Amino acid sequence: MSDVTIVVATRDRxxxxxxSLGRHEAPVIVIDNASADDTPRVAEEAGAHVLRLPRNLGAAARNLGxxxxxxxxxAFADDDSWWAPGALGRAVEILDAHPGTALLAARVLVGEDERPxxxxxxxxxxxxxxxxxxxxxxxxxxxxxSAIVRRDAFLDAGGFSDVLHFGGEEELLALDLAAAGWGLAYAPELVVHHHPSTQGRDPSARRRREARNRLLTxxxxxxxxxxxxxxxxxxxSRDGRAGLADAARLVPALLRARRPVPxxxxxxxARLTRY
Incomplete structure (x- = not known):
């Protein structure tokens, strides 16, 4: 597929x-966030172009891809997700027909039983x-x-923040794209399959990081x-308070980066607070 590249940021997966890699229908760039296992070799053997990083950049690694x-x-994918057959081709058609739209979010089906x-x-x-x-x-x-983006709009908006790392990093990019005048839309006819990995997951640490990133955003x-x-x-909540403390330590360094949206x-x- 000549119009789309799939970018996967990963670490020790x-x-x-x-x-997942064999299921993709477009060329794949894997950004390896300083893995200690054989992740880069596996990606190369699957035919992906691999960029090995000396340290873990988190979500910002996707920007390099x-x-x-x-x-x-x-099109972004996680190491445990893939776009359904035909979804990327249809996404290109939609974006070509809607030049004011910078991002499409696909419908995500989770696990073997394809839960919404x-x-x-x-x-x-x-x-x-x-x-x-x-x-x-x-x-x-x-x-x-589950997102496919217009490359130029994504890069002009600065991509994913290197401050947020992982965990709720998407909202800041969405706000920046909208502030730049771009449309973002949900396209349920596009489907992504996600089979969440259980490797190395710490629910409490995840909640703490997400609370921190909500506050920083x-x-x-x-x-x-x-x-x-x-x-x-x-x-x-305890995790929320920990996230608040984490965010407070970073705020002084982010004073000049504060740019309220239109x-x-x-x-x-604000309308989304109810949802």
């Missing part, structure tokens, strides 16, 4: 890559409506493993009352 890709569109991903179900409710010119419900968030792009509300909500984008984001 050789078994997952053995299962997008920079190296020579295609108009970039709750985030996909929330997008299907169309809380932001279906504006004219978009190919589906408007969104201000997505799951990275709010600090970077939202008005101060929204930051205060999110900080107050974090106080309700009022229309913030109004749309």
């Amino acid at each position: 050789a078994p997952e890559l053995r299962r 997008a920079e190296r890709a020579g295609t108009r569109y970039i 991903e709750p985030v996909s179900e929330q997008m299907a409710l169309a809380p932001l409506g279906r504006p004219a010119g978009l190919p589906g419900p408007a969104i201000l968030g997505f799951l990275a493993c 709010a600090w970077l792009r939202r008005p101060l009352p929204a930051v205060a509300r999110i900080a107050a909500s974090a106080l309700g 009022p229309a984008v913030e109004a749309a984001r």
